[in-house]
Amino acid sequence: MTKYYAEVKAKPDFVEVEKEVLKFWEEDKTFEKSVKNRDGAAEFVFYDGPPFANGTPHYGHIMVSYVKDVVARFQTMNGKKVERRLGWDCHGLPAEMSAEKQLGVSGRKQIEEFGVEKFNDFCRSDVLKYSGIWVEMFKRIGRWVDFSHDYKTMDLPFMESVINNFKQLWEKGLVYEDYRVLPYSWAAETPLSNFEVNQGYQDKTDNAITVMFKLENGMKMLVWTTTPWTLPSNLMLAVGLDIDYAVMEEDGQKYVLAEALLGRYKKQLEKAVKVGSLKGRELVGLSYEPMFPYFKHLKDKGAFRVLSGEFVSTEDGTGIVHIAPGFGQDDFDACRAYKEDFPVVCPVDEAGKFTAEVPDYEGKQVFETNEPIMQWLKENGLLVKKEQYTHSYPFCWRTDTPLIYKAMSSWFVKVTDFRDNMVKNNQQINWVPEHIKDGRFGKWLEGARDWSISRNRFWGTPIPVWKSDNPAFPRIDVFGSVAEIKEKTGIEVTNLHKPYIDDVVYPNPDDPSGKTMMRRVGDVFDCWFESGSMPYAQVHYPFENKEWFENHFPADFIVEAMDQTRGWFYTLTVLSTALHNKPAFKNCICTGLLMAEGGQKLSKRLKNYPDPNEVLENTGSDALRWFLVSSPVLKGGNLAVDKEGKEIAKAARVALIPLWNAFYFFTLYANAEGYKAKEISSSSEAIDNYILSKLKRLSQIVRQGLETYDVSQATGELASFMEVLNNWYIRRTRDRFWEGDAQAFDTLYTVLVNVAKIAAPLMPFVAEYVFKNLTGEESVHLTDYPLLEAINLDEKLVSEMDFLQDLCSAGKFIREEKNLRNRLPLQSLTVVGDNLSFIGAQYQEIIKDELNVKEVKLDSELSRYADKTVYLYTPLLGKALGKDMGPVMGAYKQGKWELNADGTLNIAGQILNKDLFEVRLNMKEGVAGQAFADNKAVVTLDTDVTDALRREGMARDFVRLVQTLRKDKDFNISDRIELCYRTTDAELALALEENKAYVAEQVLAVKLNNDCSEGTEADIEGMKIVFNARVTDAKVA
Secondary structure (H helix, E strand, C coil): CCCCCCCCCCCCCHHHHHHHHHHHHHHHCHHHHHHHCCCCCCECCECCCCCECCCCCCHHHHHHHHHHHHHHHHHHHCCCECCCEEEEECCCHHHHHHHHHHHCCCHHHHHHHHCHHHHHHHHHHHCCCCHHHHHHHHHHCCCCCEEEEEEECCCHHHHHHHHHHHHHHHHCCCEEEEEEEEEEECCCCEECCHHHHCCCEEEEEEEEEEEEEEECCCCEEEEEECCHHHHHHCCEEEECCCCEEEEEEECCEEEEEEHHHHHHHCCCCCCCEEEEEEEHHHHCCCEECCCCCCCHHHHHHCCCEEEECCCCCCCCCCCEEEECCCCCHHHHHHHHHHCCCCCCCCCECCCCEECCCCHHHCCCEHHHHHHHHHHHHHHCCCEEEEEEEEEEEEECCCCCCECEEEEEEEEEECHHHCHHHHHHHHCCCEEECCHHHHCHHHHHHHCCCCEECEECCCCCCECCEEEECCCCCCCEEECCCHHHHHHHHCCCCCCCCCCCHHHCCEECCCCCCCCCEEEECCCEECHHHHHHCHHHHCCCCCCCCHHHHHHCCCECEEEEEHHHHCCHHHHHHHHHHHHHCCCCECEEEEECCEEEHHHCECCCCCCCCCCHHHHHHHCCHHHHHHHHHCCHHHHCCCEEECCCCHHHHHHHHHHHHHHHHHHHHHHHHHHHHCCCCCCCCCCCCHHHHHHHHHHHHHHHHHHHHHHCCCHHHHHHHHHHHHHHHHHHHHHHHHHHHHCCCHHHHHHHHHHHHHHHHHHCCCCHHHHHHHHHHHHCCCCHHHCCCCCCCCCCCCHHHHHHHHHHHHHHHHHHHHHHHCCCCCCCCEEEEEEECCCCCCCCHHHHHHHHHHHCEEEEEEECCHHHCEEEEEEECHHHHHHHHHHHHHHHHHHHHCCCCEECCCCCEEECCEEECHHHEEEEEEECCCCCEEEECCCCEEEEECCCCCHHHHHHHHHHHHHHHHHHHHHHCCCCCCCCEEEEEECCCHHHHHHHHHCHHHHHHHHCEEEEECCCCCCEEEEECCEEEEEEEEECCCCCC
């Protein structure tokens, strides 16, 4: 007999399957073919957020890689051409921090002594050292991506597009240089942008101290601060104009603080009495003595006076704020508002250490000076109070060290000029989850501030600005291309990195003597500016691919984790709006975060998650893919990855194993019959047409889910379908396969081939293996997504059969609840509800068979079996009703409500839609029933078990034992057998004799007798039995 299908193992080794498929893809160049086959088709463009390759990939990278691959594979099968170009983020702090650590240098001074050229050369060689690991990981997880045409942010074409973007912003008047207080990482020796700061908040415990400043009129002002190290740089004090300040006196000395905060200083002022009060405006303009001597010479320039500030409050402290304009933006703004040329001091160097301007603490890191400064204050009688203060404080996202705020010069993008346009463009984006649009991302855009884009580092794209080195001949040149640099300077540039770009020095055209030179500013771009430039720079726009880019911008799709609302999503939006006044992307999946058990962050140090490589080697990629893409994380929720990886292994049981089981079942029986199946669109059997209709609906819903980036909708529907396929269709049609029914084979073949296509983006390895073995075709990933237009989706049939399945599930629940095994027959079952006339003889036979009952009864009087109640969704109801909520809840408690014919609820004069409540059915006392079909129907069982029913149940138990014996003896599914048994229990013997024909039919026994001499021993309801079987060539008599 010809076998048309491969011999398939009952228990799959998915890892081996995946390795076999990987080998085929590589040899066949299937990915390349999938792209080339769509030449001339409409293109689907997605942006691949470039990872840093100086570290190894973690679960977060793997998760978004799976999502990118799911979408790209689907869109390819959907008829689109999908180029998948890999990118590498090469510049910035991660690369420099790694280089410093390996080279044993730290900070600007040591790097310059080591040599900028050598340092950057090391960065270039080091930054991609793990790229091979990334490539192998991408291959192993089945992510199709073009490695041969990858882009790198350190390559000249990419960098040229970045400086071109800056030049365009400059010409639009959207960049400027300014002196501002910026969040500053002293460990990385660079300022950070606002969204970088938002990535690193931690709880920090500081000393909050209250100190005294002496006014020249003799009164002392009590001032509260959490940064003692900034006190040596104090230049002003601030009060609130309308705040009431108390004047307290003790032993002739007067003290001033906010009246509302007196209670916090009961102990310190217990002997003081209130002698007066002042409005803040009465304090403005008063002079005071400098606390430290370092900047006392600035008194002549307006320092050491009291000014007003809107930021002063009475929420904490004393209502008087110490002002150090070099270390706080509010301080800086208040001083400049007070006097335009107010002097700003910032006696802290790049490494966060005091300079010679503060000789007593010179060379010390500022945080290390808190204790000695407090000691000095105490010794000099200036320390009033000291307490611990825990607050959320920004830390450097790369070095995990607390930031400082420091006045410095930086280049900014004038985001506030086009912020409203960003908000408008955001409305064109489809966000998944939807609430990101007007929530996390929308709110961030509404509050967007100007963006500091320059960094005083070494390894990065240079800020393309040249300035005159002679103030007498001021001039600024901005270049946007290598060609422009050569045209204007005569110097040909082949490497835009430092130090080579800094060799571009040329005469200032505005100085007729030719002595003044133009020199580049020293800074490089924040690497987030490069990430935001990625859409343009990856194709070297506008120098190449201009027409292609302008016809394919914005991108169709991007995906990254939730934290990128403050990062990449934001920088893409800033630059796309500033340069083109468009969104950068049309659709975005914003994933939640992967966590360890207990809500901890995944940590290599703590080893609180399973090694991805071990998961791939032991469980496989498709299971990991399913675990991640079917989870709440794709709806913006978080997902725990358990340390043992057990939940990942469970994912295989949801969809992979069910598909394999159906595939195994088909090949087993088709090979046994020597049958070569074909695809069909209809059958003469209702159950075949049912599963074909369900298949078409599956195709529609999965397609809708993937087209709208609702991946969980697609996975949920596929999992549900596999449950119906295995536990309803195959189970209920098994006899037809034994009998060699061609329609059954063709139906299941049609389903499996098309499920493989539908599931291909979601489980690409298993789908490929199943498809190739069934069809002999090259690859499922080279086929079109199946629309199944020839199949008629019979909605009525689907509705009826789904109802039957719900009914049977409810009946099985009752059996479990009453401890009545399914092999024990029961006398009757009653279905209660409206419109049950469709449950005719054919459907009743199904119900009898499924629930092992003798009779099916129908009834329409629900009230005889159950009481109808209503459950209100109170959180939703509160939002919908507001002040009307009270009367509704009152009526609800009294049972005063009425269901309307259209399914709405009438209660307390309100009509509630169905999404605000749920109808529930509670069984009456003594009824063995269960509600189903959205609480619209009830099924009840007659649970009285007669002796005859009990004996029939014994016979069914015996059938199960024999079926297990057949499997243990490795009989073929079609083998006929001779069966014998022996029991000393009269009731069991009677049960088998009464049901002899049934037993023989079920186990394919041509001979059945009760004279067994030896065999397998078993127990049926406490009664012993011995039985045995052997294969025979004899035919059924």
